[in-house]
Amino acid sequence: MLTLLLYVLCAFFLIHDVAAIGQETCVVFQQSSGGSTFPVVQNGAAVPVFVSPDEWPGVQRAASDFVSDIELVTQLKPTLSNVSASGTTVNSSQAIIVGTLGKSSLIDQIVNNTQLDVSSIQGLWESFLGMEVANPLPGVDSAYVIIGSDKRGTIFAMYDLSEQFGVSPWVWWADVVPTQHSELFITSSGCSHGPPTVQIRGIFLNDEQPALTNWAQEKFTNSPGLFKSNGATGTAPPANLTGSPFGIGILFQTLILRLKGNYLWPGLYSFNAFCVDDPLNQPMADLFGIIMGTSHEEPMMRSIPVEWGLFGQGAWDYSTNAAFIYNFWVEGIERAKDYEGLYTVGMRGDGDLPLVGTIAENIGLLEQIITDQRTIFSTIFNTTDVTTIPQVWTLYEEVEGYYDEGLPVPDDIALMWTDDDYGNIRRYPIPSEQNRTGGAGVYYHVASPSDYKWITSTQLSKLYEQMSLAVVRNATRVWVLNVGDLKPYEREIEYWMALGWNASVWTPDNVDDFVTAWAQREFKLDVTDASTVAEIVSNLTRYNALRKPEMLNSTTFSLVNYREAERVVTQWDTLANASTEIYNKLSSDLQPSFFQTVQHPVLASQTLGKMLIFAGENNLRASQAMISANTLADKVQDLFEKDYDLEEEYHSILDGCMMDQTHVGYAYWQQQVNNILTRFFSMPPVNRVQSRKQALPGVLRIVPEGSYGAWPGDDHFDCAQMYNCPPPTVTLDPFNPFGNVYLVLGAGGPVPFTWNATSNATWLEISSTSGSLSTTTQEQKIFLSIPDWSQVSPGSTLAQINFTAVAANQSDLIVPVMVEATNNLGGVPTNFTGFVESLGVVSFEAAHAIRNNSVDGFYWRELPGYGRTLSGITPWPREAVQGNFSAGAGPSLEYDFLLLNNQTNITVVTRLSPSLNAYGSDRPLAFALQVNSEPIQTSYFIPPDVTPGGEPAPWGGLDGFAANVIVSVNMTFNVNPGAQTLKLFMIEPAVVVQKFDIDTGNLQASYLGPTESVFI
Known part of the structure; x- marks a missing residue:
C-alpha cells in the first residue's frame, strides 16, 4: 500500500x-x-x-x-x-x-x-x-x-x-x-x-485466511512477540501512522478510530494470538483508546482456537475439563484486567460448534460456566460487584435457543443478538428485555464464513433496514460487524459505523446521499459524477445481493424465460461501462483507490456473472445442436482467465494478496483451501459440438423465445412425444412488456448458408427478412412485432413465417414458425388505470401502489433501492414497534390490475424479503391480502424454528429463503375477467414486500420473476 x-x-x-x-x-x-x-x-x-x-x-x-x-x-x-x-x-x-x-x-x-x-x-x-x-x-x-x-x-x-x-x-x-x-x-x-447512538461499535476480522493473512505474512513478519500463531502479526512499517513498532493491530485501531469506532474483535484464526504474538498489542490498544474483546466463541479474553492450541491441555469441554479451562480463563482476565475491555462470557463447543449434550444439560452447564466466570471477575478485580465489569454474551445460533428455552442471564450482561450469517437479524429485544441494565446489541455479517467472503454483496439499503430496527428496539449497547478480510468492505464498514455514531441523520431516502458524499470525498468528483458512482454502487450491490456470487451457478438465472439471463448480462455490461468511464476520468493518483473500491468489484463481478451465464448458454446451445456452443465455451474460458487477471491487477496496485478468496466452484464454507494450496479453482463445465459435423436436421436451427427446444428436430423440448413435432408457436399481444418476441437463428454446423423469411400476414413486422450464417456469424436474433394492432382482428389470429435456408450442394431447408396474435384491446375499459395482464401474468413492484391508506398514523413506506428488482415497502413509523393489527384493519396499499383472459382463479405470488420472526415467537411476521371483495387471506410466512436457536426448515440450503434472498407466498383467489383491485394489509411491523407476480395461467419459472407489466 x-x-x-x-x-x-x-x-x-x-x-x-x-x-x-x-x-x-x-x-x-x-x-x-x-x-x-x-x-x-x-x-x-x-x-x-x-x-x-x-x-x-x-x-x-x-x-x-x-x-x-x-x-x-x-x-x-x-x-x-x-x-x-x-x-x-x-x-x-x-x-x-x-x-x-x-x-x-x-x-x-x-x-x-x-x-x-x-x-x-x-x-x-x-x-x-x-x-x-x-x-x-x-x-x-x-x-x-x-x-x-x-x-x-x-x-x-x-x-x-x-x-x-x-x-x-x-x-x-x-x-x-x-x-x-x-x-x-x-x-x-x-x-x-453528543453521545453516539451505539455505545460500543466495532469490527471483527474473521476467516481472514487466505487474503488478509497472506498479505500480512508477506508484509509484517518481524513481530517481537514470543509466539507467532502463523506469522500473521507483526510491526507496522515505520513510515506509517505512528513511527514506532506497535504491531499490525495499530493499523486497524487507527482505522477504527478515524471511523469513530471503538471496539475490535481480532481475527479468529491465523491473525489471532493478539495478546500473545506481540506483547505490546493489548497495552497499545488501550493507549490508542480501543476497547478490546473477543468473538462470540472466545470467552474471557482468550483466543480460541489459537491460544487453546498453544496452551490448552485436554478437551475444550467444561463438563470434563473444568479445572484447566477455569485457570485458562483466569490467565486471560489477569492479562487483560488493566486495560479497557468488553468481556465475552459463555462458551461454545470446540471448533465453534454447539456444546455436546441435551438442551437441558447444556443450559445447566452454561449456568455453571457463567457463575464460575463471574467468580473469576470478582476475584481478579477484587470486587463483590461484578456488574461494574463490562460483559457481553453473543446469542449465536444454539445459544439463542438456550436463552429462549429459559437460560437465565444476569441483567448486567449485554445480550448481543445475531443475524443468520446472511444479514437477516434473528431476533431483537422484545419489550420485556429492552430495559436490561447491560443493554443489547447486534453481531452482523457483511462477509461470512458460511458462503461469501470474496467481494461486496451487502446492500446499504438493507444495512439501514436491519440496523434501524435495532436502534428503535433498543439494541444499541454494542454493535460488531463481521468484515472478513476487511477489504473490500470499506464502504459498508463506514456506513455501519456512521449508523452507530449517529443513526438519527440517516433515513431510507438518503442512503445514496451517503455514497455520493463518499465518492466526492474519496475521488474528488463533482456532484454529477459522484451521483453516478452512487448509482453504480447501488446496482453493484443489488446485483451481487441477488444471490451471493459464490453461490451462483450456470442456471441460476433463467436462460429462456423473461429474457432474464440476457438482462443480467446487459446490466453487468452497462455497469462496467459506467464505472470505466468514471475511472478513465480520474487522474493517475486517484485511480488506485477507485479501482479497489469500485472498479475492481464491478469488473470482477461482471466477469464472474457473465462467465456463469455463458456456461449455461453454452450447455443449452450444445443441446440445441448449434455451433455457437463452441464460441460460448471459448468465452467462458476467456472470462475464467480474465478473473485471474483482475485479481493480479488488484494485487499489483495493492502490492498484496487481498483478492485470494475462492469464488467459483464453491462447495462448502472452508473452500479457500484450493486457493491456499494450488491457487486454482474450477471453471464451470462447458460442452462442445463437433465443429466439422452438421446437425442431423440441417444447416438452420431456430430457437423461439421462451423455449429450450430448437427446430427442426424432435426432442422432449419440441413436443411431448419427441417425434413428428409440429412447428413452434410464438405469441404476441398488445401488452407484452417487451413489445416483441424473438427467434434465434443459428448455424447447425460448419456449412455456410443464406436464409430468407416470408410471412402470410401484412400486419406482422419482422426485424430482418434475410441474412447469412456461418462459422463466423453463428447466430442472428430476429424480432417479431405488430406496429399497428388495429390491423389485427379482435381475438386470436394465426400467421405463419417460413424460413428458408439455402446452402451449397444441399436441398433448401424450409422451417415454418407460427405466430399467434391476441388482440385483446377491446377488453380494456375506457376509464381503467392500472397494470394489464399479458401472456398469463400480471407483475408489479410493491412500491407502485395506486393508493396508500394510513391507519392511526401508520402507513406503508418505500425503502428505495432495497431488494432484488426495485425497492421494498414496509410499515412505518418503526418507532411504535409494539403496534400490530388484525387482518384487514391495518394500513393498506391498493393495486389496480386488469385480467383479459377467462381465468376464474388466480394465484397472487407475494415476494417478500427474508426476515426472521425477530420480535419473539409470539409475534410471527404476517401480512394479509384481499382481491376485490373476496375473503381476506393472512400469511404467517416464516415458519417457527425447527430447533431452539435454529432456523425454519425452508430457510437454509442452496434453494432456501436466505440463499434466494426472497420468500414467495402463494394465495389463490376466485375472480371474473376485468378490472381487479389487490389490497395489501399490515399486520406486523418489519415486514418488507418487494413485488407481486399474479399467475393467471402461464407464470414461467425464473429466478427474479417476470418483468413489470404494462401500466395504462
Missing part, C-alpha cells in the same frame, strides 16, 4: 470541499468576511496545536495524527506542543488547544478562566465540543478549543476535523489521496457531538 509519506510528495488539485459524511460541518476553505472563522492555515502559516502533558497518551498520539493530517492537506505542519496549566506564558496570538474534560489540566484551567459552558458534554460518553474562545490562556488572544467529555470524545473530535479538512478515514487502507487546500478555517461556533 502507499504510505502516508508518499502522499506528501503527490501533487494535489482542488476539486471541491470535503465534509465529514453525515455530520455537522464546521470547516471552510476561505475566510468569512464577517470574521466568524478561525484560521488553521492561512497565508502560508499554520497555528500551533497545544495539549497538556497530563493528557491521555491516546489523545496525544491522535494529536500527532491531527497535525500530520493538516500537513497532508496543506503541506504545512503545525507545531504540536505540551503546554502546562501552571502559569505558562504562550507566545502565540492564536492556537488550537485540545484536551479532555477532567483529565487535561490545561482544558480545566480554560474552562475555569473563561467560564466556558461545558454542560452539554460533561459526564457523557464520547462527546465533544469545539469553538473559538477569546483569551483562553495568557499570551493567546483567541483559540479554537477542542474539548472531549472523555478520551475518545477528544480523539473523535480531532479525526472529525481531519476528515473535513480532506483526509479520508481510508487514507492508508484504500490509498485515498487527501484533498489539497492552501488554507483551512473552522467556523467560530465550531463542531460538537
Whole structure:
C-alpha cells in the first residue's frame, strides 16, 4: 500500500470541499468576511496545536495524527506542543488547544478562566465540543478549543476535523489521496457531538485466511512477540501512522478510530494470538483508546482456537475439563484486567460448534460456566460487584435457543443478538428485555464464513433496514460487524459505523446521499459524477445481493424465460461501462483507490456473472445442436482467465494478496483451501459440438423465445412425444412488456448458408427478412412485432413465417414458425388505470401502489433501492414497534390490475424479503391480502424454528429463503375477467414486500420473476 509519506510528495488539485459524511460541518476553505472563522492555515502559516502533558497518551498520539493530517492537506505542519496549566506564558496570538474534560489540566484551567459552558458534554460518553474562545490562556488572544467529555470524545473530535479538512478515514487502507487546500478555517461556533447512538461499535476480522493473512505474512513478519500463531502479526512499517513498532493491530485501531469506532474483535484464526504474538498489542490498544474483546466463541479474553492450541491441555469441554479451562480463563482476565475491555462470557463447543449434550444439560452447564466466570471477575478485580465489569454474551445460533428455552442471564450482561450469517437479524429485544441494565446489541455479517467472503454483496439499503430496527428496539449497547478480510468492505464498514455514531441523520431516502458524499470525498468528483458512482454502487450491490456470487451457478438465472439471463448480462455490461468511464476520468493518483473500491468489484463481478451465464448458454446451445456452443465455451474460458487477471491487477496496485478468496466452484464454507494450496479453482463445465459435423436436421436451427427446444428436430423440448413435432408457436399481444418476441437463428454446423423469411400476414413486422450464417456469424436474433394492432382482428389470429435456408450442394431447408396474435384491446375499459395482464401474468413492484391508506398514523413506506428488482415497502413509523393489527384493519396499499383472459382463479405470488420472526415467537411476521371483495387471506410466512436457536426448515440450503434472498407466498383467489383491485394489509411491523407476480395461467419459472407489466 502507499504510505502516508508518499502522499506528501503527490501533487494535489482542488476539486471541491470535503465534509465529514453525515455530520455537522464546521470547516471552510476561505475566510468569512464577517470574521466568524478561525484560521488553521492561512497565508502560508499554520497555528500551533497545544495539549497538556497530563493528557491521555491516546489523545496525544491522535494529536500527532491531527497535525500530520493538516500537513497532508496543506503541506504545512503545525507545531504540536505540551503546554502546562501552571502559569505558562504562550507566545502565540492564536492556537488550537485540545484536551479532555477532567483529565487535561490545561482544558480545566480554560474552562475555569473563561467560564466556558461545558454542560452539554460533561459526564457523557464520547462527546465533544469545539469553538473559538477569546483569551483562553495568557499570551493567546483567541483559540479554537477542542474539548472531549472523555478520551475518545477528544480523539473523535480531532479525526472529525481531519476528515473535513480532506483526509479520508481510508487514507492508508484504500490509498485515498487527501484533498489539497492552501488554507483551512473552522467556523467560530465550531463542531460538537453528543453521545453516539451505539455505545460500543466495532469490527471483527474473521476467516481472514487466505487474503488478509497472506498479505500480512508477506508484509509484517518481524513481530517481537514470543509466539507467532502463523506469522500473521507483526510491526507496522515505520513510515506509517505512528513511527514506532506497535504491531499490525495499530493499523486497524487507527482505522477504527478515524471511523469513530471503538471496539475490535481480532481475527479468529491465523491473525489471532493478539495478546500473545506481540506483547505490546493489548497495552497499545488501550493507549490508542480501543476497547478490546473477543468473538462470540472466545470467552474471557482468550483466543480460541489459537491460544487453546498453544496452551490448552485436554478437551475444550467444561463438563470434563473444568479445572484447566477455569485457570485458562483466569490467565486471560489477569492479562487483560488493566486495560479497557468488553468481556465475552459463555462458551461454545470446540471448533465453534454447539456444546455436546441435551438442551437441558447444556443450559445447566452454561449456568455453571457463567457463575464460575463471574467468580473469576470478582476475584481478579477484587470486587463483590461484578456488574461494574463490562460483559457481553453473543446469542449465536444454539445459544439463542438456550436463552429462549429459559437460560437465565444476569441483567448486567449485554445480550448481543445475531443475524443468520446472511444479514437477516434473528431476533431483537422484545419489550420485556429492552430495559436490561447491560443493554443489547447486534453481531452482523457483511462477509461470512458460511458462503461469501470474496467481494461486496451487502446492500446499504438493507444495512439501514436491519440496523434501524435495532436502534428503535433498543439494541444499541454494542454493535460488531463481521468484515472478513476487511477489504473490500470499506464502504459498508463506514456506513455501519456512521449508523452507530449517529443513526438519527440517516433515513431510507438518503442512503445514496451517503455514497455520493463518499465518492466526492474519496475521488474528488463533482456532484454529477459522484451521483453516478452512487448509482453504480447501488446496482453493484443489488446485483451481487441477488444471490451471493459464490453461490451462483450456470442456471441460476433463467436462460429462456423473461429474457432474464440476457438482462443480467446487459446490466453487468452497462455497469462496467459506467464505472470505466468514471475511472478513465480520474487522474493517475486517484485511480488506485477507485479501482479497489469500485472498479475492481464491478469488473470482477461482471466477469464472474457473465462467465456463469455463458456456461449455461453454452450447455443449452450444445443441446440445441448449434455451433455457437463452441464460441460460448471459448468465452467462458476467456472470462475464467480474465478473473485471474483482475485479481493480479488488484494485487499489483495493492502490492498484496487481498483478492485470494475462492469464488467459483464453491462447495462448502472452508473452500479457500484450493486457493491456499494450488491457487486454482474450477471453471464451470462447458460442452462442445463437433465443429466439422452438421446437425442431423440441417444447416438452420431456430430457437423461439421462451423455449429450450430448437427446430427442426424432435426432442422432449419440441413436443411431448419427441417425434413428428409440429412447428413452434410464438405469441404476441398488445401488452407484452417487451413489445416483441424473438427467434434465434443459428448455424447447425460448419456449412455456410443464406436464409430468407416470408410471412402470410401484412400486419406482422419482422426485424430482418434475410441474412447469412456461418462459422463466423453463428447466430442472428430476429424480432417479431405488430406496429399497428388495429390491423389485427379482435381475438386470436394465426400467421405463419417460413424460413428458408439455402446452402451449397444441399436441398433448401424450409422451417415454418407460427405466430399467434391476441388482440385483446377491446377488453380494456375506457376509464381503467392500472397494470394489464399479458401472456398469463400480471407483475408489479410493491412500491407502485395506486393508493396508500394510513391507519392511526401508520402507513406503508418505500425503502428505495432495497431488494432484488426495485425497492421494498414496509410499515412505518418503526418507532411504535409494539403496534400490530388484525387482518384487514391495518394500513393498506391498493393495486389496480386488469385480467383479459377467462381465468376464474388466480394465484397472487407475494415476494417478500427474508426476515426472521425477530420480535419473539409470539409475534410471527404476517401480512394479509384481499382481491376485490373476496375473503381476506393472512400469511404467517416464516415458519417457527425447527430447533431452539435454529432456523425454519425452508430457510437454509442452496434453494432456501436466505440463499434466494426472497420468500414467495402463494394465495389463490376466485375472480371474473376485468378490472381487479389487490389490497395489501399490515399486520406486523418489519415486514418488507418487494413485488407481486399474479399467475393467471402461464407464470414461467425464473429466478427474479417476470418483468413489470404494462401500466395504462
